[in-house]
Amino acid sequence: MPTSPPSLNLAIQGGGAHGAFAWGILDALLEDGKVDIAAITATSAGAMNAVVAAHGMMEGGTDGARQKLSEFWKRVADSRAPFSPVSLNTMKKLWDPWKLMTGPMFQWFDALTHAVSPYEFNPWDFNPLRDALKATVDFDKVCVESPFRLFISATNVRSGKVRVFKTPEITADVILAAACLPYLFKAVEIGGEAYWDGGYVANPALWPLFYEDLPNDILICHINPERREKVPRTSAEIMDRLNEISFNASLMAELRAIAFVQKLLEKDQLKDDMRERYKDINVHAIRADQDLGGMGVESKFNTDWAYLTKLRDLGRAAARRWQANHLGAVGKRSSIDLQGEYLSL
Numbered sequence: 001m002p003t004s005p006p007s008l009n010l011a012i013q014g015g016g017a018h019g020a021f022a023w024g025i026l027d028a029l030l031e032d033g034k035v036d037i038a039a040i041t042a043t044s045a046g047a048m049n050a051v052v053a054a055h056g057m058m059e060g061g062t063d064g065a066r067q068k069l070s071e072f073w074k075r076v077a078d079s080r081a082p083f084s085p086v087s088l089n090t091m092k093k094l095w096d097p098w099k100l101m102t103g104p105m106f107q108w109f110d111a112l113t114h115a116v117s118p119y120e121f122n123p124w125d126f127n128p129l130r131d132a133l134k135a136t137v138d139f140d141k142v143c144v145e146s147p148f149r150l151f152i153s154a155t156n157v158r159s160g161k162v163r164v165f166k167t168p169e170i171t172a173d174v175i176l177a178a179a180c181l182p183y184l185f186k187a188v189e190i191g192g193e194a195y196w197d198g199g200y201v202a203n204p205a206l207w208p209l210f211y212e213d214l215p216n217d218i219l220i221c222h223i224n225p226e227r228r229e230k231v232p233r234t235s236a237e238i239m240d241r242l243n244e245i246s247f248n249a250s251l252m253a254e255l256r257a258i259a260f261v262q263k264l265l266e267k268d269q270l271k272d273d274m275r276e277r278y279k280d281i282n283v284h285a286i287r288a289d290q291d292l293g294g295m296g297v298e299s300k301f302n303t304d305w306a307y308l309t310k311l312r313d314l315g316r317a318a319a320r321r322w323q324a325n326h327l328g329a330v331g332k333r334s335s336i337d338l339q340g341e342y343l344s345l
Helices: 016-032 045-079 089-094 104-115 128-136 139-145 172-178 207-211 235-266 297-301 305-329 338-342
Strands: 007-012 036-042 149-156 162-166 188-190 193-197 217-221 282-286
Touching (some): 016 305, 036 045, 045 305, 149 172, 172 188, 172 193
Parallel strands (some): 036 149, 217 282
Antiparallel strands (some): 149 162, 149 193
């Protein structure tokens, strides 16, 4: 008799247009059917991928999810969302669209958004992503019928704490809140509270997976490179690296905590009543260092269709490499060295 594929949870980072890399990862995992997705925790572009995939799977299974993801990202490209200063057709010849060297339009855009708030330059809160989401997803159905559980993180502006929205709470506003860059859009109001992009405090949050009846395996879909060999020297390089470090900080802290608990479990240093409260989590990762490490922060705003599909293909290839090398570890052990990477000095 055929065996069921192993179940795992996905943790998908945000990163603007680089979310198309995670689209590719999802596309490959759905196409092969070698794993069963039990839950997705995500923020920003990762949250969009998660909710679009959920809606598509409800309508047409894995093929439906793949089709909806493609439709959504095509709508993003067609709308040039959000405010894509590096993908204007009239400016393409000024730089290599694959290397995405910072051009004059992005320099102007960057200066504007650091000098004027969205409450001033975007008073009507224009956001093309809103239309793309509503045209793709039936949020009322997702709240009730999602094939996997959803955990979407946003940053509470007043408290600075993470708010994790669960499946029955998911609306278009929740996804827009999870992707709300404060220098581009007004804070999204939900239930009397204001929210910004979840990547500032949880990119994404892993802890909600520990307190639910879910598999012990987590596959992290990285968007922001963790490591760079070259020390940044130019102003642009320094800002790029600071962006990566800040948007990885919360995830790194959670991984350190998981590694520490695993160490205590291995050494039998927890009392029986405490041991029952902790899961022995298996962590896996598809990293972006190799594929996205040469791209600057401005490339996160490039919504050209050719660029997005290039990132999708890179994500598909990365998922294939992970499956070939680490799929057999699911349900048995972590396929990354948590203690060596996150507890060593």
